Amino acid sequence: MIRVYVPAMALLLALTAACGPAAPAASSSGRAAAKAAAAGDPFAGKTITLVVPNSAGGPTDIFARLVAQHLDRHVPGHPQVVVDNKPGAGGLVGINYVYNVAKKDGLTAGVFSGPFGFQLIGQEGVQYAARFAWLGAADESAVGFVHQSLGVRAPRDLAQPDGAIVAGGLSPDSTKDLSIRTFLNLFGAKYKYVSGYQGSADARLAMLRGEINYFEDSLTSWYANYLPLLKDGTVVPLGQRGLIRDGQIVRDPRVGDVPTYAEIAVAVRGETVKQTVEYRAMANVVRMVSLLLAIVYPPETSPALVDTMCQAVAETFADPEFQATAEKQVGFPIESVAGARAQEAAERILREASADAEALDYLRRLARQ
Numbered sequence: 001m002i003r004v005y006v007p008a009m010a011l012l013l014a015l016t017a018a019c020g021p022a023a024p025a026a027s028s029s030g031r032a033a034a035k036a037a038a039a040g041d042p043f044a045g046k047t048i049t050l051v052v053p054n055s056a057g058g059p060t061d062i063f064a065r066l067v068a069q070h071l072d073r074h075v076p077g078h079p080q081v082v083v084d085n086k087p088g089a090g091g092l093v094g095i096n097y098v099y100n101v102a103k104k105d106g107l108t109a110g111v112f113s114g115p116f117g118f119q120l121i122g123q124e125g126v127q128y129a130a131r132f133a134w135l136g137a138a139d140e141s142a143v144g145f146v147h148q149s150l151g152v153r154a155p156r157d158l159a160q161p162d163g164a165i166v167a168g169g170l171s172p173d174s175t176k177d178l179s180i181r182t183f184l185n186l187f188g189a190k191y192k193y194v195s196g197y198q199g200s201a202d203a204r205l206a207m208l209r210g211e212i213n214y215f216e217d218s219l220t221s222w223y224a225n226y227l228p229l230l231k232d233g234t235v236v237p238l239g240q241r242g243l244i245r246d247g248q249i250v251r252d253p254r255v256g257d258v259p260t261y262a263e264i265a266v267a268v269r270g271e272t273v274k275q276t277v278e279y280r281a282m283a284n285v286v287r288m289v290s291l292l293l294a295i296v297y298p299p300e301t302s303p304a305l306v307d308t309m310c311q312a313v314a315e316t317f318a319d320p321e322f323q324a325t326a327e328k329q330v331g332f333p334i335e336s337v338a339g340a341r342a343q344e345a346a347e348r349i350l351r352e353a354s355a356d357a358e359a360l361d362y363l364r365r366l367a368r369q
Contacts, residue, residue, distance in 0.1 A: 042106055042305065044077030050111045050295075051102070053094020054170075055087045057201030059220035063138065063293050064111035066329060067313075070322040074315040076308065083111075087198040090171025092118055099128055102298050106305035109135060110296045113218065114175035116288040116346070120353055120360065121173045121367045130350050132296035133306045134342040136313035139335045140219040140292050141252030142176075144183060144261070145226070145237045147213035155238050155264045158189040165191035168203045168212035173367035175289050179241055180216050181366055182282040183261050187268065201225075207235075216241075218292060219254055223331035239264050244290040249283060254332045262286075280359040281366075287353050291337060291345055310339030 048071070050064045061083065068081040075081075086094035095118065098110035115129045146152045151162030158165065167184060169177035172195055184191050194212055197203040200221050206212050217226065229235045242249040242260035249262045261282055265273045273279050295313055297306055316322055317336035326334045337345065354360060 041077040043075050043079040043308075046077070046079045046107055048072075048075065048079050048081045048106075049108050050081065050083050051094050051098050051108060052083055052085050052111050053087060053091035053097075054085065054113065055199030055201055056085050057225075058199035059218040059224075060091075060111060060113040060293065061085060061199070061201075062220050062224055062330060066322075066326055066334075067111065067295065067316060069325060070319055071312060071316050074312040074319070076312075079107075090169075090174035090177070090195075091115075092171070092173075095128060098296070098298055099132070104298050104301045106297070106301060106309065108298065109309070110294070110298075112294045112296065114289040114292055115294050115296075116291075116349055116353065117173060117175035117178065117285075120288065120350065121178065121363055127350055129294070129296075129346045131299040132294075132346075133299065133301050134346055135295045135297060135306070135309045135339045136317060137291040137295065137337040137342040137345075138293040138317075139243060139290065139337060141240045141242055141255060142179065142216050142218045142289070142292070143222045143226075143237050143240050143255060143258055144180065144214070144216040145230075145235045147207055147210075148233055148236055149210075150213045152238070153236060155187060156268060158184065158187050158238075163213070165189060165214050166212045167191050167193050167214040168197055168206055169193065169195040170197055170199070170203075171195055172369070175285055176216060178363055178366060179282070179285045179289070180214065182278060182285055182363070183216075183239065184214075185366075186261070186265055186273075186276075186278045186282055219252065219332060220293075220330050222255070224329070227331070241286050241289060244287060249286055277358055277362050280356055281362045284353050284356060284359045284363065287349055290349060291342055294342070294346075306339070314338050 050068055052061045052064045054060050064083045068083050072078050072081045086097055095112055095115060102108035119127045119129060152158055167180050169180060171177060177195060197206060200217050203215050204225055207215055226235055237258050239261045240252060240255055240258045242262060243252050249260050251260055265279055317334060323333055
Protein backbone atom coordinates (compact mmCIF):
# COMPACT_ATOMS: atom_id res chain seq x y z
CA MET A 1 0.00 0.00 0.00
CA ILE A 2 1.33 3.44 -0.92
CA ARG A 3 1.05 6.03 1.84
CA VAL A 4 0.14 9.47 0.54
CA TYR A 5 1.03 12.25 2.92
CA VAL A 6 -1.64 14.92 2.92
CA PRO A 7 -1.20 17.54 5.65
CA ALA A 8 -4.35 18.66 7.46
CA MET A 9 -6.54 21.32 5.82
CA ALA A 10 -6.35 23.72 8.74
CA LEU A 11 -3.26 23.17 10.84
CA LEU A 12 -3.67 26.00 13.36
CA LEU A 13 -6.65 27.04 15.47
CA ALA A 14 -8.63 30.08 14.33
CA LEU A 15 -7.75 33.27 16.14
CA THR A 16 -10.56 34.39 18.44
CA ALA A 17 -11.24 37.91 19.65
CA ALA A 18 -12.57 38.78 23.09
CA CYS A 19 -16.38 38.69 23.31
CA GLY A 20 -16.93 41.24 26.11
CA PRO A 21 -16.22 41.54 29.81
CA ALA A 22 -18.09 38.32 30.71
CA ALA A 23 -15.96 36.15 28.38
CA PRO A 24 -13.06 34.05 29.67
CA ALA A 25 -9.62 35.63 29.54
CA ALA A 26 -8.29 35.65 25.96
CA SER A 27 -5.16 33.77 25.00
CA SER A 28 -2.04 35.75 24.11
CA SER A 29 -2.67 35.07 20.41
CA GLY A 30 -6.30 36.17 20.79
CA ARG A 31 -5.29 39.39 22.55
CA ALA A 32 -2.73 40.05 19.79
CA ALA A 33 -5.38 39.54 17.13
CA ALA A 34 -7.84 41.83 18.90
CA LYS A 35 -5.19 44.52 19.28
CA ALA A 36 -4.19 44.23 15.61
CA ALA A 37 -7.83 44.41 14.54
CA ALA A 38 -8.34 47.56 16.61
CA ALA A 39 -5.30 49.07 14.88
CA GLY A 40 -6.88 48.44 11.48
CA ASP A 41 -4.77 45.43 10.49
CA PRO A 42 -6.51 43.95 7.42
CA PHE A 43 -5.55 40.38 8.32
CA ALA A 44 -6.32 40.28 12.05
CA GLY A 45 -9.02 37.76 12.90
CA LYS A 46 -9.40 36.84 9.21
CA THR A 47 -8.77 33.72 7.12
CA ILE A 48 -6.46 33.63 4.11
CA THR A 49 -7.43 31.02 1.53
CA LEU A 50 -4.82 29.46 -0.74
CA VAL A 51 -6.61 28.22 -3.87
CA VAL A 52 -5.05 25.12 -5.45
CA PRO A 53 -6.38 24.37 -8.96
CA ASN A 54 -5.70 20.63 -8.62
CA SER A 55 -7.01 17.77 -6.49
CA ALA A 56 -5.76 17.06 -2.98
CA GLY A 57 -2.62 14.98 -2.58
CA GLY A 58 -0.78 16.21 -5.67
CA PRO A 59 2.48 18.21 -5.64
CA THR A 60 0.85 21.65 -5.82
CA ASP A 61 -1.49 20.73 -2.98
CA ILE A 62 1.37 19.36 -0.87
CA PHE A 63 3.36 22.57 -1.41
CA ALA A 64 0.35 24.79 -0.59
CA ARG A 65 -0.33 22.93 2.65
CA LEU A 66 3.33 23.16 3.60
CA VAL A 67 3.15 26.94 3.14
CA ALA A 68 -0.16 27.08 5.05
CA GLN A 69 1.47 25.47 8.09
CA HIS A 70 3.91 28.36 8.51
CA LEU A 71 2.63 31.45 6.68
CA ASP A 72 0.33 32.67 9.49
CA ARG A 73 3.28 33.36 11.81
CA HIS A 74 4.72 35.85 9.33
CA VAL A 75 1.56 37.74 8.31
CA PRO A 76 0.67 40.77 10.48
CA GLY A 77 -2.39 39.94 12.59
CA HIS A 78 -1.63 36.19 12.36
CA PRO A 79 -4.67 35.12 10.32
CA GLN A 80 -5.71 31.52 9.87
CA VAL A 81 -4.47 30.03 6.56
CA VAL A 82 -6.44 27.29 4.79
CA VAL A 83 -6.24 25.49 1.44
CA ASP A 84 -9.17 25.23 -0.99
CA ASN A 85 -8.91 22.76 -3.90
CA LYS A 86 -10.67 23.81 -7.12
CA PRO A 87 -9.62 21.21 -9.72
CA GLY A 88 -10.75 21.06 -13.33
CA ALA A 89 -9.49 21.46 -16.90
CA GLY A 90 -5.90 20.70 -15.90
CA GLY A 91 -5.89 23.62 -13.44
CA LEU A 92 -7.60 26.26 -15.56
CA VAL A 93 -10.78 26.27 -13.45
CA GLY A 94 -8.92 27.28 -10.30
CA ILE A 95 -6.66 29.76 -12.11
CA ASN A 96 -9.68 31.42 -13.71
CA TYR A 97 -11.34 31.63 -10.31
CA VAL A 98 -8.45 33.51 -8.74
CA TYR A 99 -8.06 35.73 -11.81
CA ASN A 100 -11.71 36.59 -12.41
CA VAL A 101 -13.76 35.86 -9.29
CA ALA A 102 -11.66 36.10 -6.12
CA LYS A 103 -11.92 39.35 -4.17
CA LYS A 104 -8.88 41.59 -4.25
CA ASP A 105 -8.88 42.03 -0.47
CA GLY A 106 -5.69 40.10 0.22
CA LEU A 107 -7.58 37.13 1.67
CA THR A 108 -7.40 34.90 -1.44
CA ALA A 109 -4.19 33.83 -3.13
CA GLY A 110 -3.51 31.19 -5.78
CA VAL A 111 -0.92 28.45 -5.52
CA PHE A 112 -0.39 27.24 -9.09
CA SER A 113 1.88 24.84 -10.90
CA GLY A 114 3.32 25.89 -14.28
CA PRO A 115 0.84 28.76 -14.85
CA PHE A 116 2.37 30.00 -18.11
CA GLY A 117 1.07 27.35 -20.47
CA PHE A 118 -2.57 28.40 -20.59
CA GLN A 119 -2.01 31.96 -21.78
CA LEU A 120 0.68 30.88 -24.25
CA ILE A 121 -1.06 27.74 -25.48
CA GLY A 122 -4.64 27.46 -24.32
CA GLN A 123 -5.78 31.04 -23.84
CA GLU A 124 -3.98 32.95 -26.52
CA GLY A 125 -3.55 36.67 -25.77
CA VAL A 126 -4.46 36.44 -22.06
CA GLN A 127 -1.27 36.63 -20.06
CA TYR A 128 -2.49 35.50 -16.68
CA ALA A 129 0.91 34.79 -15.19
CA ALA A 130 2.31 38.26 -15.88
CA ARG A 131 -0.88 40.03 -14.78
CA PHE A 132 -1.05 38.24 -11.47
CA ALA A 133 0.77 39.87 -8.57
CA TRP A 134 3.55 37.41 -7.75
CA LEU A 135 4.17 36.89 -4.02
CA GLY A 136 6.85 34.23 -4.38
CA ALA A 137 7.67 30.99 -6.16
CA ALA A 138 9.55 27.73 -5.84
CA ASP A 139 11.77 26.30 -8.55
CA GLU A 140 12.02 22.57 -9.13
CA SER A 141 12.32 20.04 -11.92
CA ALA A 142 10.03 17.11 -12.77
CA VAL A 143 10.82 13.45 -13.43
CA GLY A 144 9.39 11.39 -16.29
CA PHE A 145 8.95 7.70 -15.52
CA VAL A 146 7.31 4.47 -16.66
CA HIS A 147 5.68 1.52 -14.93
CA GLN A 148 8.00 -1.47 -14.76
CA SER A 149 5.48 -3.61 -16.67
CA LEU A 150 6.36 -1.69 -19.83
CA GLY A 151 9.81 -3.28 -19.87
CA VAL A 152 11.51 0.09 -20.50
CA ARG A 153 14.76 0.66 -18.60
CA ALA A 154 16.20 3.57 -20.63
CA PRO A 155 14.85 6.17 -23.10
CA ARG A 156 16.14 4.13 -26.07
CA ASP A 157 13.78 1.34 -25.05
CA LEU A 158 10.75 3.55 -25.79
CA ALA A 159 11.12 2.52 -29.44
CA GLN A 160 10.41 -1.12 -28.59
CA PRO A 161 8.50 -1.44 -25.31
CA ASP A 162 6.99 -4.74 -24.13
CA GLY A 163 3.51 -3.29 -24.50
CA ALA A 164 1.66 -0.19 -25.63
CA ILE A 165 2.78 3.08 -24.06
CA VAL A 166 -0.17 4.81 -22.39
CA ALA A 167 0.72 8.33 -21.25
CA GLY A 168 -1.50 10.04 -18.69
CA GLY A 169 -2.15 13.75 -18.33
CA LEU A 170 -4.34 16.53 -16.96
CA SER A 171 -5.41 18.45 -20.06
CA PRO A 172 -3.96 18.77 -23.59
CA ASP A 173 -2.89 22.39 -23.03
CA SER A 174 -1.29 21.91 -19.60
CA THR A 175 2.49 22.18 -19.42
CA LYS A 176 2.68 18.75 -17.78
CA ASP A 177 0.97 17.11 -20.74
CA LEU A 178 2.99 19.11 -23.25
CA SER A 179 6.22 18.10 -21.51
CA ILE A 180 5.26 14.42 -21.63
CA ARG A 181 4.21 14.52 -25.27
CA THR A 182 7.11 16.59 -26.63
CA PHE A 183 9.58 14.17 -25.02
CA LEU A 184 7.84 11.12 -26.49
CA ASN A 185 7.49 12.81 -29.88
CA LEU A 186 11.17 13.74 -29.86
CA PHE A 187 12.01 10.02 -29.80
CA GLY A 188 9.34 9.07 -32.29
CA ALA A 189 7.66 6.85 -29.70
CA LYS A 190 4.22 5.50 -30.49
CA TYR A 191 1.84 6.02 -27.59
CA LYS A 192 -1.76 6.39 -26.52
CA TYR A 193 -2.55 9.64 -24.73
CA VAL A 194 -5.15 9.65 -21.94
CA SER A 195 -5.95 13.08 -20.49
CA GLY A 196 -8.47 14.49 -18.04
CA TYR A 197 -7.11 13.42 -14.63
CA GLN A 198 -7.99 16.03 -11.97
CA GLY A 199 -4.47 16.10 -10.55
CA SER A 200 -1.26 14.16 -10.03
CA ALA A 201 -2.76 12.11 -7.21
CA ASP A 202 -5.47 10.82 -9.54
CA ALA A 203 -2.91 9.99 -12.24
CA ARG A 204 -0.80 8.12 -9.69
CA LEU A 205 -3.78 5.94 -8.76
CA ALA A 206 -4.43 5.39 -12.47
CA MET A 207 -0.88 4.11 -12.88
CA LEU A 208 -1.27 1.74 -9.94
CA ARG A 209 -4.54 0.47 -11.46
CA GLY A 210 -2.82 -0.13 -14.79
CA GLU A 211 -4.76 2.53 -16.72
CA ILE A 212 -1.56 4.37 -17.70
CA ASN A 213 2.11 3.42 -17.65
CA TYR A 214 3.90 6.70 -18.44
CA PHE A 215 3.70 9.90 -16.41
CA GLU A 216 5.72 12.88 -15.25
CA ASP A 217 5.61 14.61 -11.88
CA SER A 218 7.42 17.36 -10.02
CA LEU A 219 10.03 16.69 -7.35
CA THR A 220 7.52 17.40 -4.60
CA SER A 221 5.38 14.47 -5.71
CA TRP A 222 8.37 12.36 -6.77
CA TYR A 223 9.87 12.51 -3.28
CA ALA A 224 6.59 12.32 -1.38
CA ASN A 225 4.81 9.65 -3.41
CA TYR A 226 7.06 7.81 -5.86
CA LEU A 227 10.28 7.02 -3.99
CA PRO A 228 8.71 3.92 -2.37
CA LEU A 229 7.63 2.79 -5.86
CA LEU A 230 11.14 3.44 -7.14
CA LYS A 231 12.69 1.40 -4.33
CA ASP A 232 10.47 -1.62 -4.94
CA GLY A 233 10.97 -1.38 -8.70
CA THR A 234 7.39 -0.42 -9.62
CA VAL A 235 8.47 2.70 -11.52
CA VAL A 236 11.56 3.46 -13.60
CA PRO A 237 12.78 7.08 -14.06
CA LEU A 238 13.82 8.00 -17.59
CA GLY A 239 14.68 11.70 -17.47
CA GLN A 240 13.94 15.07 -15.95
CA ARG A 241 12.85 18.41 -17.39
CA GLY A 242 15.72 20.26 -15.72
CA LEU A 243 16.08 23.88 -14.66
CA ILE A 244 16.94 27.01 -16.65
CA ARG A 245 20.21 28.54 -15.48
CA ASP A 246 21.84 31.34 -17.50
CA GLY A 247 19.66 30.41 -20.44
CA GLN A 248 20.73 26.74 -20.41
CA ILE A 249 18.85 23.60 -19.35
CA VAL A 250 20.73 21.92 -16.48
CA ARG A 251 20.01 19.07 -14.10
CA ASP A 252 18.20 19.83 -10.87
CA PRO A 253 20.85 18.67 -8.36
CA ARG A 254 18.14 17.27 -6.09
CA VAL A 255 17.77 14.49 -8.70
CA GLY A 256 21.29 14.84 -10.04
CA ASP A 257 21.53 11.20 -11.14
CA VAL A 258 18.64 11.65 -13.61
CA PRO A 259 19.66 13.18 -16.99
CA THR A 260 17.68 16.01 -18.55
CA TYR A 261 15.49 15.40 -21.57
CA ALA A 262 17.84 17.71 -23.48
CA GLU A 263 20.87 15.57 -22.56
CA ILE A 264 19.05 12.41 -23.60
CA ALA A 265 18.01 13.90 -26.94
CA VAL A 266 21.58 14.90 -27.80
CA ALA A 267 22.96 11.52 -26.69
CA VAL A 268 20.47 9.64 -28.88
CA ARG A 269 20.18 11.92 -31.92
CA GLY A 270 23.32 14.09 -31.83
CA GLU A 271 23.85 17.85 -31.53
CA THR A 272 21.82 18.58 -34.65
CA VAL A 273 18.67 17.61 -32.75
CA LYS A 274 18.78 21.07 -31.15
CA GLN A 275 17.74 22.59 -34.48
CA THR A 276 14.56 20.51 -34.76
CA VAL A 277 11.20 22.02 -33.89
CA GLU A 278 10.49 19.09 -31.55
CA TYR A 279 13.58 19.84 -29.47
CA ARG A 280 12.92 23.59 -29.42
CA ALA A 281 9.31 22.97 -28.40
CA MET A 282 10.48 20.74 -25.56
CA ALA A 283 12.95 23.42 -24.43
CA ASN A 284 10.16 25.97 -24.56
CA VAL A 285 8.07 23.88 -22.17
CA VAL A 286 11.03 23.80 -19.76
CA ARG A 287 11.08 27.61 -19.88
CA MET A 288 7.34 27.73 -19.15
CA VAL A 289 7.76 25.68 -15.98
CA SER A 290 11.00 27.25 -14.77
CA LEU A 291 8.99 28.93 -11.98
CA LEU A 292 7.07 25.75 -11.28
CA LEU A 293 5.18 26.58 -8.08
CA ALA A 294 3.71 30.08 -7.95
CA ILE A 295 2.05 31.98 -5.11
CA VAL A 296 0.05 34.89 -6.53
CA TYR A 297 -2.61 37.47 -5.76
CA PRO A 298 -5.35 38.43 -8.24
CA PRO A 299 -4.42 41.33 -10.53
CA GLU A 300 -5.12 44.85 -9.24
CA THR A 301 -4.74 43.83 -5.60
CA SER A 302 -3.62 46.81 -3.49
CA PRO A 303 0.17 47.32 -3.74
CA ALA A 304 0.28 47.67 0.04
CA LEU A 305 -1.29 44.23 0.49
CA VAL A 306 1.04 42.79 -2.16
CA ASP A 307 4.10 44.22 -0.40
CA THR A 308 2.94 42.89 2.97
CA MET A 309 2.33 39.39 1.64
CA CYS A 310 5.55 39.34 -0.39
CA GLN A 311 7.41 40.02 2.84
CA ALA A 312 5.44 37.35 4.68
CA VAL A 313 6.09 34.74 1.98
CA ALA A 314 9.81 35.58 1.90
CA GLU A 315 10.02 35.24 5.67
CA THR A 316 8.14 31.94 5.50
CA PHE A 317 10.59 30.52 2.95
CA ALA A 318 13.53 31.71 5.08
CA ASP A 319 12.06 30.29 8.29
CA PRO A 320 14.31 27.43 9.54
CA GLU A 321 11.22 25.64 10.83
CA PHE A 322 9.63 25.81 7.36
CA GLN A 323 12.75 24.43 5.70
CA ALA A 324 13.05 21.67 8.30
CA THR A 325 9.39 20.71 7.76
CA ALA A 326 9.91 20.76 4.00
CA GLU A 327 12.86 18.38 4.19
CA LYS A 328 10.88 16.09 6.51
CA GLN A 329 7.67 16.10 4.44
CA VAL A 330 8.95 16.22 0.86
CA GLY A 331 12.55 15.14 1.32
CA PHE A 332 14.46 18.13 -0.06
CA PRO A 333 15.03 21.85 0.61
CA ILE A 334 12.73 24.33 -1.11
CA GLU A 335 14.50 26.55 -3.64
CA SER A 336 12.53 29.78 -3.36
CA VAL A 337 12.25 32.91 -5.46
CA ALA A 338 11.18 36.21 -3.87
CA GLY A 339 8.09 38.04 -5.12
CA ALA A 340 9.78 40.89 -7.01
CA ARG A 341 12.24 38.51 -8.68
CA ALA A 342 9.42 36.11 -9.53
CA GLN A 343 7.42 38.94 -11.12
CA GLU A 344 10.38 39.90 -13.31
CA ALA A 345 11.07 36.27 -14.17
CA ALA A 346 7.42 35.71 -15.14
CA GLU A 347 7.55 38.55 -17.64
CA ARG A 348 10.88 37.30 -19.01
CA ILE A 349 9.60 33.72 -19.36
CA LEU A 350 6.57 34.87 -21.35
CA ARG A 351 8.79 37.01 -23.58
CA GLU A 352 11.34 34.27 -24.23
CA ALA A 353 8.75 31.53 -24.70
CA SER A 354 7.05 33.66 -27.35
CA ALA A 355 10.29 34.37 -29.23
CA ASP A 356 10.37 31.05 -31.14
CA ALA A 357 7.11 31.33 -33.08
CA GLU A 358 7.57 28.00 -34.88
CA ALA A 359 8.10 26.06 -31.62
CA LEU A 360 5.17 27.82 -29.97
CA ASP A 361 2.93 27.05 -32.93
CA TYR A 362 4.01 23.39 -32.69
CA LEU A 363 2.89 23.33 -29.04
CA ARG A 364 -0.41 25.01 -29.89
CA ARG A 365 -1.16 22.40 -32.53
CA LEU A 366 -0.19 19.63 -30.13
CA ALA A 367 -2.51 21.07 -27.47
CA ARG A 368 -5.42 20.89 -29.91
CA GLN A 369 -4.86 17.33 -31.15
